[in-house]
Amino acid sequence: xxxxxxxxxxxxxxxxxxxxxxxxxxxxxxxxxxxxxxxxxxxxxxxxxxxxxxxxxxxxxxxxxxxxxxxxxxxxxxxxxxxxxxxxxxxxxxxxxxxxxxxxxxxxxxxxxxxxxxxxxxxxxxxxxxxxxxxxxxxxxxxxxxxxxxxxxxxxxxxxxxxxxxxxxxxxxxxxxxxxxxxxxxxxxxxxxxxxxxxxxxxxxxxxxxxxxxxxxxxxxxxxxxxxxxxxxxxxxxxxxxxxxxxxxxxxxxxxxxxxxxxxxxxxxxxxxxxxxxxxxxxxxxxxxxxxxxxxxxxxxxxxxxxxxxxxxxxxxxxxxxxxxxxxxxxxxxxxxxxxxxxxxxxxxxxxxxxxxxxxxxxxxxxxxxxxxxxxxxxxxxxxxxxxxxxxxxxxxxxxxxxxxxxxxxxxxxxxxxxxxxxxxxxxxxxxxxxxxxxxxxxxxxxxxxxxxxxxxxxxxxxxxxxxxxxxxxxxxxxxxxxxxxxxxxxxxxxxxxxxxxxxxxxxxxxxxxxxxxxxxxxxxxxxxxxxxxxxxxxxxxxxxxxxxxxxxxxxxxxxxxxxxxx
Numbered sequence: 001x002x003x004x005x006x007x008x009x010x011x012x013x014x015x016x017x018x019x020x021x022x023x024x025x026x027x028x029x030x031x032x033x034x035x036x037x038x039x040x041x042x043x044x045x046x047x048x049x050x051x052x053x054x055x056x057x058x059x060x061x062x063x064x065x066x067x068x069x070x071x072x073x074x075x076x077x078x079x080x081x082x083x084x085x086x087x088x089x090x091x092x093x094x095x096x097x098x099x100x101x102x103x104x105x106x107x108x109x110x111x112x113x114x115x116x117x118x119x120x121x122x123x124x125x126x127x128x129x130x131x132x133x134x135x136x137x138x139x140x141x142x143x144x145x146x147x148x149x150x151x152x153x154x155x156x157x158x159x160x161x162x163x164x165x166x167x168x169x170x171x172x173x174x175x176x177x178x179x180x181x182x183x184x185x186x187x188x189x190x191x192x193x194x195x196x197x198x199x200x201x202x203x204x205x206x207x208x209x210x211x212x213x214x215x216x217x218x219x220x221x222x223x224x225x226x227x228x229x230x231x232x233x234x235x236x237x238x239x240x241x242x243x244x245x246x247x248x249x250x251x252x253x254x255x256x257x258x259x260x261x262x263x264x265x266x267x268x269x270x271x272x273x274x275x276x277x278x279x280x281x282x283x284x285x286x287x288x289x290x291x292x293x294x295x296x297x298x299x300x301x302x303x304x305x306x307x308x309x310x311x312x313x314x315x316x317x318x319x320x321x322x323x324x325x326x327x328x329x330x331x332x333x334x335x336x337x338x339x340x341x342x343x344x345x346x347x348x349x350x351x352x353x354x355x356x357x358x359x360x361x362x363x364x365x366x367x368x369x370x371x372x373x374x375x376x377x378x379x380x381x382x383x384x385x386x387x388x389x390x391x392x393x394x395x396x397x398x399x400x401x402x403x404x405x406x407x408x409x410x411x412x413x414x415x416x417x418x419x420x421x422x423x424x425x426x427x428x429x430x431x432x433x434x435x436x437x438x439x440x441x442x443x444x445x446x447x448x449x450x451x452x453x454x455x456x457x458x459x460x461x462x463x464x465x466x467x468x469x470x471x472x473x474x475x476x477x478x479x480x481x482x483x484x485x486x487x488x489x490x491x492x493x494x495x496x497x498x499x500x501x502x503x504x505x506x507x508x509x510x511x512x513x514x515x516x517x518x519x520x521x522x523x524x525x526x527x528x529x530x531x532x533x534x535x536x537x538x539x540x541x542x543x544x545x546x547x548x549x550x551x552x553x554x555x556x557x558x559x560x561x562x563x564x565x566x567x
Contacts, residue, residue: 034076041056045076047076049092109164115163118137119157120156138173139176162176193222202250203250205251206218207243207245209245214230215239217249224264226251226265230254230269233268235301292330300354302352312353316353317354339352341356364392365392366430371430374424374444375426376424380396387414399425407522448477457513457514460477460511460526461509462476464504464507467502470489471486471489472487491528493529512530
């Protein structure tokens with residue numbers, strides 16, 4: 001009992017005894033260790049890993065296509081999960097050992113940036129699972145191929161290379177890509193093929209794909225772009241008008257970009273350039289028939305021959321339709337006559353005129369309505385410059401403010417006319433080059449300031465238009481050649497007592513004498529006072545002078561009686 005009581009091992013002694021009982025080996029859970037198969041019971045292999053008790057693993061975990069199953073006495077590597085379970089057995093695993101081996105191997109491969117072989121073994125949300133020889137990886141759907149793959153069946157279970165994109169050992173995540181391997185192989189193949197091509201070389205290819213801007217042609221493992229503008233010398237609206245998928249075509253290698261390895265192809269380069277000698281074929285002034293191929297805001301393109309198009313600018317489309325969209329004048333595919341205006345072969349441009357192929361309406365108007373003739377038209381518009389009158393063939397003539405009325409100021413005269421009124425006017429001038437027609441309304445009647453219509457000292461009957469404090473605004477003459485004038489207050493009567501303008505009313509008629517005519521300013525001065533004094537003078541001359549014994553009152557009375565009898 002005393003001996004038993006005297007045995008009291010320390011913690012260090014206990015560790016030493018444990019180490020001795022375990023054969024002096026330092027086992028730790030969570031590691032891959034070596035074990036020896038000491039027996040096989042049914043489907044299990046009994047493995048001694050140097051612990052007090054053995055562990056067991058299903059034989060199928062050792063299955064391998066290229067190796068036979070191990071037997072008693074063979075040494076194998078297993079993963080030690082637990083030293084002892086509730087049954088007193090060591091918990092070991094071959095699968096986990098294989099996974100740990102695989103992770104260690106894959107980390108080396110990932111660090112070196114090398115591909116790894118594996119097989120797609122299952123489908124999961126967003127992609128697939130790949131067996132990398134003991135480790136499971138995730139293959140996103142977008143990383144299966146360069147182009148979307150509808151059926152992955154032929155790829156399932158097939159060993160092939162993958163690129164490791166990401167590894168996270170603590171979380172057990174591995175992401176791989178099959179697409180990266182294909183792209184790399186494709187890039188290497190493309191580099192090799194591009195090196196075999198030369199600019200200017202002619203090759204046959206197969207149309208692989210058609211887009212809105214061109215077609216991709218397979219030149220035997222490498223694609224080149226045949227742009228729509230390089231398919232034909234003539235305008236091509238869409239590549240499908242020229243090619244179809246599967247067509248075999250002969251193309252020329254136009255350009256190779258060594259940096260991007262992009263290959264530009266051309267078909268029209270194998271044909272004769274229709275622009276050669278275009279200046280001789282289409283001299284300025286010549287007239288041709290073409291077809292409208294395209295309409296834009298600034299004009300319309302006309303095909304003169306396959307591959308040669310000219311532009312009819314919007315300003316050259318119509319003599320009379322200004323500021324109108326070209327689509328309202330011509331339509332696509334319409335055949336039109338055009339005149340060549342200019343040719344620039346270096347810029348591959350031909351300027352055409354549509355209106356030049358038609359009669360100039362201003363020339364035609366001048367033939368029918370020479371200067372001095374009278375025309376009739378509708379008032380289309382009024383501006384600060386005058387009236388626009390609609391004439392033949394949708395052309396307009398303008399009546400300037402100064403040519404509306406002889407006597408009334410321009411703005412006042414223009415106010416008498418409304419849009420839609422039919423008016424007559426005289427043709428004053430036609431400028432076909434500037435597309436202008438000058439008309440005059442007042443010229444339909446003679447200029448009252450010219451000739452002997454009015455002269456100084458003449459007596460005229462005027463109509464009061466307006467009464468002002470300073471005098472009377474009056475008009476006289478025929479309606480189509482009426483004149484206006486102003487009789488000052490001091491000229492309304494010889495007697496000061498009768499010089500008040502308020503004595504008169506608008507519309508009242510009275511006689512006055514023309515005292516002055518200024519043709520430069522088109523002014524006629526009138527005076528009632530001058531007329532009265534002239535009449536007094538005539539009465540004295542007719543009925544006698546003061547020397548005859550008759551008084552001035554007698555003379556004027558006789559004159560007034562004679563005048564009354566005449567009236």
